[in-house]
Amino acid sequence: MFSTFSKVNSFLIKFFYGLVALFLGNYVIKFVQRVRKLPPGPWGLPFVGYLPFIRQDEYNHVTQLAAKYGPVFSFKCGQFDVIVINQWKFIKEALANEHLLGRPKATFIPGVMEHSSFAEMSGEPWKQQRRIALTTLRDVGLGKSEMEDSISDEIKSFIEVIKSYEGEPISISNKLSLSVSNNISTLIFGHKYAYDDPVILVLEKLRVLTNDTLRYFNVAAFLPTIVSLIIKLNLFSLSNFKELFKKFESHLDDEIDEHRKKDNNGYEINDYIDGFLNEMSKRQNEKDSTFNINTLKRNAATFYGAGSDTIANTLEWIMIYLVKYPEYQERIRDEIKQTIGLNRQPENVDRKEMPFTMAFLYESLRFNSLVPLNLLRRATEDTKVGEYSIPKDSLVTFNFWSVHHDPNLWDNPELFKPERFLNEDKSKAIKPPYLVSFSGGKRVCPGESFAYLQLFLYLVSILQPFEISAETGKDISLERVQKFLIRPKILPDFIFKNID
Ligand code: HEM
Numbered sequence: 195m196f197s198t199f200s201k202v203n204s205f206l207i208k209f210f211y212g213l214v215a216l217f218l219g220n221y222v223i224k225f226v227q228r229v230r231k232l233p234p235g236p237w238g239l240p241f242v243g244y245l246p247f248i249r250q251d252e253y254n255h256v257t258q259l260a261a262k263y264g265p266v267f268s269f270k271c272g273q274f275d276v277i278v279i280n281q282w283k284f285i286k287e288a289l290a291n292e293h294l295l296g297r298p299k300a301t302f303i304p305g306v307m308e309h310s311s312f313a314e315m316s317g318e319p320w321k322q323q324r325r326i327a328l329t330t331l332r333d334v335g336l337g338k339s340e341m342e343d344s345i346s347d348e349i350k351s352f353i354e355v356i357k358s359y360e361g362e363p364i365s366i367s368n369k370l371s372l373s374v375s376n377n378i379s380t381l382i383f384g385h386k387y388a389y390d391d392p393v394i395l396v397l398e399k400l401r402v403l404t405n406d407t408l409r410y411f412n413v414a415a416f417l418p419t420i421v422s423l424i425i426k427l428n429l430f431s432l433s434n435f436k437e438l439f440k441k442f443e444s445h446l447d448d449e450i451d452e453h454r455k456k457d458n459n460g461y462e463i464n465d466y467i468d469g470f471l472n473e474m475s476k477r478q479n480e481k482d483s484t485f486n487i488n489t490l491k492r493n494a495a496t497f498y499g500a501g502s503d504t505i506a507n508t509l510e511w512i513m514i515y516l517v518k519y520p521e522y523q524e525r526i527r528d529e530i531k532q533t534i535g536l537n538r539q540p541e542n543v544d545r546k547e548m549p550f551t552m553a554f555l556y557e558s559l560r561f562n563s564l565v566p567l568n569l570l571r572r573a574t575e576d577t578k579v580g581e582y583s584i585p586k587d588s589l590v591t592f593n594f595w596s597v598h599h600d601p602n603l604w605d606n607p608e609l610f611k612p613e614r615f616l617n618e619d620k621s622k623a624i625k626p627p628y629l630v631s632f633s634g635g636k637r638v639c640p641g642e643s644f645a646y647l648q649l650f651l652y653l654v655s656i657l658q659p660f661e662i663s664a665e666t667g668k669d670i671s672l673e674r675v676q677k678f679l680i681r682p683k684i685l686p687d688f689i690f691k692n693i694d
Pocket residue numbers: 312313314324378496497500501502504505508564565568569570631632633634637638639640641642644645
């Protein structure tokens with residue numbers, strides 16, 4: 195009896211070891227197959243991969259890794275294989291690749307954002323949502339003269355705020371952001387906010403938290419399986435994000451309720467929320483439709499965030515360059531005097547007559563490269579870029595920074611030189627295809643023209659009445675700091691001196 199028991203026991207032990215060996219063998223084969231398929235790159239640790247080794251200045255770090263491992267390289271980042279594409283030749287090809295249009299399967303911040311906006315969707319749902327969003331925004335004013343008038347009115351209020359300081363130094367960041375966010379609010383919610391509205395103050399807190407803490411290679415996005423633990427332990431400010439996000443969502447609920455009340459007598463479409471509700475009701479019998487309230491809330495939040503912070507941050511950089519290079523400030527003002535004059539408010543059409551101003555805007559976008567690494571993409575099929583394999587479901591990053599600072603494309607890329615965008619007789623500003631601040635291809639930033647419109651109108655409107663300088667004795671630093679966006683490390687207080 196004892197010997198039968200020990201025979202069974204030893205059989206079970208052997209069976210167990212056999213299973214372990216099989217499992218390990220299978221794991222090793224799969225691991226080798228995966229690694230052989232991937233472009234070369236640095237090794238990392240089990241589970242976390244290379245994530246803990248990525249430096250704060252992520253754009254610089256990946257550019258240096260590209261110099262070591264090649265223009266298309268890969269690394270394991272948390273739970274995902276990440277492929278970084280550098281150099282214009284490869285990025286251009288990748289932007290046109292239909293299999294690289296997906297986004298990661300989770301939301302931007304898993305655990306904080308539960309549902310996906312269209313900016314986080316892939317495939318057919320993304321296509322439908324993006325198409326309807328762009329048509330709705332066009333219908334409610336994007337690209338129309340009413341929108342331009344509304345921005346010009348907003349700028350007037352902003353200029354009044356600056357005037358009220360009577361030449362005293364101003365901390366400009368939140369003033370810019372409160373003003374600029376009213377432009378996207380008009381499109382999404384159908385109204386602006388007073389600069390001291392409690393709702394906008396919550397949104398402002400969320401903006402500051404995002405700017406100060408959220409990295410591109412962040413733990414939540416790359417280790418989604420442990421995100422609830424991270425939130426419980428309140429690491430990486432994730433529970434603060436969650437709390438502020440809840441407040442934002444509850445405000446969105448109120449906005450949507452207001453819109454629904456208004457829409458009782460048929461749909462009059464004045465803003466994006468109206469347009470979405472209308473589409474949702476048309477599609478109410480459609481199976482698996484993504485046109486539901488959760489998507490509406492996330493789309494509205496995404497448009498609001500993407501449409502305000504990017505512009506405000508670019509304007510911060512623009513002010514730094516205007517003060518650092520007063521000769522360019524003077525040259526833009528001269529162009530304003532020759533075309534619009536100092537009293538008439540600028541219009542979009544004036545851009546054509548103002549090549550130097552446009553060249554200055556292009557150079558500002560190139561030089562700071564606000565979004566140095568595009569929003570993560572995901573390969574929806576096995577594919578290739580050049581000779582490099584990109585396996586299905588790996589995450590893909592385009593290093594726009596490397597393109598904007600490539601000495602093969604730009605003469606002295608580390609110099610701020612707007613003239614590089616002017617044609618020979620300086621009568622036109624030319625934007626080359628490798629200025630990719632807004633990405634490219636089918637997933638190009640849908641806010642590009644809205645962004646140029648605002649940047650142009652704010653820049654000109656600020657330089658018409660004011661000469662900008664920094665507090666006396668304060669040197670202007672061009673140092674960058676990267677979180678998700680590249681921001682100025684030091685934003686000095688500015689002095690806006692009345693010209694007359
Ligand atoms: C200086 C200003 C801006 C810059 C530099 C910028 C840059 C970008 C970049 C690089 C992407 C990633 C595209 C990709 O995946 O390849 C993007 C996506 C996006 N941007 Fe912008 N953007 C700016 C302003 C705006 C504005 C004003 C809006 C709102 C109207 C906006 C809305 C969006 C949205 C919704 C997406 C996601 C698109 C999708 O996934 O289909 N952006 N932007």
